[in-house]
Amino acid sequence: MANLKIKVGTLQLKNPVMTASGTFGYGTEYSDFMDISRIGGIVVKGTTLRDRQGNQYPRMAETPSGMLNAVGLQNKGMEYFINHIYPTVKNIDTNILVNLSGSTIEDYIEGAERLNELEKIPGIELNISCPNVKEGGMAFGTSCLSAAQVVKAVRRVYKNDIMVKLSPNVTDISEIALAVEAEGADSVSLINTLLGMAINSETRKPVLSTITGGLSGPAVKPIALRMVWQVAQAVKIPVVGMGGIMNATDAIEFILAGASAIQVGTANFIDPTVTIKVLDGINDYLERHKFSSVSDIIGAMEI
Amino acid sequence: MKKFMLDLIIKENVQLSNQYALLILTSSDKLPEMLPGQFAEVRVDGSSEVFLRRAISINYVDYSKNELWLLIQVVGEGTKRLAALKSAESVNLLLPLGNSFSIPSNKDSKVLLIGGGVGVAPLLFLGDFLKSKGIEVNFLLGARSKADLLQMSEFERFGTVYTTTEDGSHGEKGYVTQHSLLRESKFDHIYTCGPTPMMKAVAAYAHKTNTNCEVSLENTMACGFGVCLCCVTDTVDGHLCVCTEGPVFNITKLKWQI
Structure with a gap:
């Protein structure tokens, strides 16, 4: 058994396999299928200060090797999370991170302040990259100035780990990564979904109620891998890679590109046990290549 | 209910027509x-065009033979591949998912199960279940034409079957909601599954006649x-x-304009 332990920012992960926000609910939805405490971390569904109904149906379109979604951060709000979800998820023996989103900087600050109260939440994933909301979300993550402003404001009030989730819908993702690093982010995670759209040619109507939505799945993997590599070159803080990871080989590619940990997203919908397969597969790879620790292969792509 | 991910084996693929297949699955x-x-x-499996799983109603479960039946209508690439599965091939399924129809506690309840097209699928299993509880079952099944009326002999095992076809080739001509049964009889519970316009018309009828109604x-x-x-x-x-929270909803919970 190789050593799979890894430190990401201030987080101690038992292994580098995490789940991406919005694809793993609050973890408990998967407990019939697998032992959820085996994975390194769970990033819970995007949470906003106040409850959100999200966008109108239809919110999903299947595309070649992927899917578009336009959920729009449907969630029951921070108060509900604290009173009804936290009491259950705090007992899961892994790192539970809350994906925090907001329409204004004040929302982010207030949300982060509330999360300070929760002893068993070791960090937040700051979502400045949701493409499916009209206000906030991706708007913050597509300019260095606004990305830096949000991180700076949250850093001032939040005492635990801040992982900043970056948008790929930018000209140069490394610049954004450097801007959030400079304001005290502990790590960055990438990529959020790529903005896309689908049209039904028979009805001549858009498939999604919002016309555009976020593309995920294996279709985005080469782009995600390239961006993780670029960002890992640019910043000193750890990078958490995601985008179309379907198996251990995909996960290892991200680690070789420079990711300290990875998040499995859309694949959870197709195989609810995929995280365990990725985890076991990473261990098999390390043993087969005679690496004693997963940290030995971070950024180990040979050029 | 606990959910499972299972690899089941195709025991038989019954081609009902070029558009419909009945998959009979089993397991050791x-x-x-x-x-x-x-x-x-x-x-x-085996297609980059078909990335996601396909949600398919449980058509019937025969516990004595350890069989699960899935009724497949070919509508796109995914269902085309499912309908082409051969005996002894393995299929991966997540089940059982979602809630279920509510079963009346009163055995004397008058129930009507209204299905349209491939939407008849869950009503067979429901009919079996209701009958096993001692409730008399009536089915009202609609389709475009006789060839699209599926599993008629199976439905007849569990109750009285009324039909409508749009071309009049079987039963009364027209839509299910135009069937004379709805004018002549009053039911306590209506369960329906089929195309949305049909279910909305059924819901409107149920609302007007003050009948409890669940839609899938x-x-x-x-x-x-x-x-x-x-x-x-x-x-x-x-x-x-x-x-x-579904797929079964009582119409009082939905915001349908009926």
Whole structure:
């Protein structure tokens, strides 16, 4: 058994396999299928200060090797999370991170302040990259100035780990990564979904109620891998890679590109046990290549 | 109910027509308990066009033969591949998913199960279940023409079957909601599954006649167990996932304009 332990920012992960926000609910939805405490971390569904109904149906379109979604951060709000979800998820023996989103900087600050109260939440994933909301979300993550402003404001009030989730819908993702690093982010995670759209040619109507939505799945993997590599070159803080990871080989590619940990997203919908397969597969790879620790292969792509 | 991911084996693929196939699946292990109205998420392998699982209603479960039946209508690449599965091939399924139809506690309840097209699928299992509880079952099944009326002999095992076809080739001509049965009889419970316009017309009838009515929705979904939040329907309690809060909803909960 190789050593799979890894430190990401201030987080101690038992292994580098995490789940991406919005694809793993609050973890408990998967407990019939697998032992959820085996994975390194769970990033819970995007949470906003106040409850959100999200966008109108239809919110999903299947595309070649992927899917578009336009959920729009449907969630029951921070108060509900604290009173009804936290009491259950705090007992899961892994790192539970809350994906925090907001329409204004004040929302982010207030949300982060509330999360300070929760002893068993070791960090937040700051979502400045949701493409499916009209206000906030991706708007913050597509300019260095606004990305830096949000991180700076949250850093001032939040005492635990801040992982900043970056948008790929930018000209140069490394610049954004450097801007959030400079304001005290502990790590960055990438990529959020790529903005896309689908049209039904028979009805001549858009498939999604919002016309555009976020593309995920294996279709985005080469782009995600390239961006993780670029960002890992640019910043000193750890990078958490995601985008179309379907198996251990995909996960290892991200680690070789420079990711300290990875998040499995859309694949959870197709195989609810995929995280365990990725985890076991990473261990098999390390043993087969005679690496004693997963940290030995971070950024180990040979050029 | 506990959910499972299982590899089941195709025992038989009965081609009902070039558009419909009945997959009879089995397993060396005992199949888990399932309830009428629930569904399975069926994995489709071997195509990059078909990325997600397909949500398919549980058509029937024969526990004595350890058989699960899935009725497949070919509508796209995914269902085309499912309908082409051959005996002894393995299929990966998540099940049982979703809620189920409510079963009346009063055995003397008059119940009517209204299905249209491939939407008849869950009503067979429901008919069996109701009959086993000692409730007399009436089916009202509608289709475009006689060739699209599926599993008629199976439905007749569990109750009285009334039909409508749009071309008049079987039963009364017209839509299910035009059938004389609805004018002549009064029911306590109506259960319906089929195309949305049909279910809305049934719901309007139930609303007008003050009849308890449950509908089974079929919104597109990615996961099938409440995490992707893609399959929501608008209800009096806000956006709810069809996969976990449904697929069966009482019409009083939906915001349908009926």
